[in-house]
Amino acid sequence: MSRLYVILDVFTDRPLAGNPLAVVLDASGLDSEGMLAIAREFNLSETVFLLPAEDEARKARLRIFTPQTELPFAGHPTVGTAVLLGLMDAVAGKGRAARFEIEEQVGVIACDVEATGKRSGRATFRLTKLPAPVAPPPSPAAVAAALGLDETDIGFDAHVPSRFDAGNAFTLIPVKSLAALGRARPQPGAWAAGVADRGAYLYTRETGDPALAFRARMLRADASEDPATGSAAASFAGALTAFEAPAEGTHAFRIGQGFEMKRPSVIELGLEISNGTLAGATIGGAAVVAAEGTLF
Structure with a gap:
């Protein structure tokens, strides 16, 4: 089956700067090996695979892969994916600012998001694990x-x-x-x-x-x-x-x-x-x- 993806530049307010991130929008049916193969195809530092949240009150579940392995947590995938989810809400008429939770292996992460343009936004998340x-x-x-x-x-x-x-x-x-x-x-x-x-x-x-x-x-x-x-x-x-x-x-x-x-x-x-x-x-x-x- 075909799957849509989006590439974002993260920790920047302009394209072709920051850290690039690939997000596969619907990863249902993909196993770990399939996700890893796609991450290798993109060959970016990280690729995110979006899945339905285990708790329906939360926004989504993220699996994060480098071209070599899966990560329990990563910062620029969290910020970039949160911005993308916020932009999708804005397009759907749900408002330009939102607070929601996403699931990663490290735990449940609370995010505050604001759409600042048609294809741009800002996100902040709280650490679930303090250093x-x-x-x-x-x-x-x-x-x-x-x-x-x-x-x-x-x-x-x-x-x-x-x-x-x-x-x-x-x-x-x-x-x-x-x-x-x-x-x-x-x-x-x-x-x-x-x-x-x-x-x-x-x-x-x-x-x-x-x-x-x-x-x-x-x-x-x-x-x-x-x-x-x-x-x-x-x-x-x-x-x-x-x-x-x-x-x-x-x-x-x-x-x-x-x-x-x-x-x-x-x-x-x-x-x-x-x-x-x-x-x-x-x-x-x-x-x-x-x-x-x-x-x-």
């Missing part, structure tokens, strides 16, 4: 070797390398400058000793843009790079709480990613601090429909 530290944290020397940097490039203020898991685990590496961020290159012989988990999420406070709180890159051992990584930003909430010691209340951080790839993206990370601990967190951003088509 937890993963031991042991890597040493500055090990991560520097893994990235082809000097040990003096690693760390700033109170920030040191760490590992956090908010659905997917990442090695989080603070670097002193934009120059160091741009110089980083995976070193295969030293990678395993310095970087574990799904990859290395590098970040710096030096942004070159006062509208951004941080600039970031997400690197993998095979030298591939992600233009926008919502699940890594979710893990980053743990590092921010640990090293920034934010005051009581809510805090918003805009994180720029993908600039080195010519796919500029902006991820909006929200923290809720209560009694000195992270009580809640949100990931949000814009998305635009870039293409539509049919799988045969």
Whole structure:
């Protein structure tokens, strides 16, 4: 049977930027192997397959695949799919703003969505799993070797390398400058000793843009790079709480990613601090429909 799909660019308000996402609109009847084969055909970082929700009060159930495996959770698929569902509601006359829940393997995710144009929107979702530290944290020397940097490039203020898991685990590496961020290159012989988990999420406070709180890159051992990584930003909430010691209340951080790839993206990370601990967190951003088509 033929199946409709949509490609969105996520964490951007314009096409051909951000992180591309494929969404197969009706995945009923597809098994895991079929979904994986389609994800390989698209060959994007993630492909979403929409299914009816197990609880009819919820909007949909998502299965998320890379070209290699299924993921329990990912940020840009969640934001992009939420925007698409909101746009479909707007076309159906159900209003331009909505709040609904979607189901992923990691749990039920609450989303707030607004259609900002015929093919554009914004979405924010609450983390179902707050970031937890993963031991042991890597040493500055090990991560520097893994990235082809000097040990003096690693760390700033109170920030040191760490590992956090908010659905997917990442090695989080603070670097002193934009120059160091741009110089980083995976070193295969030293990678395993310095970087574990799904990859290395590098970040710096030096942004070159006062509208951004941080600039970031997400690197993998095979030298591939992600233009926008919502699940890594979710893990980053743990590092921010640990090293920034934010005051009581809510805090918003805009994180720029993908600039080195010519796919500029902006991820909006929200923290809720209560009694000195992270009580809640949100990931949000814009998305635009870039293409539509049919799988045969």
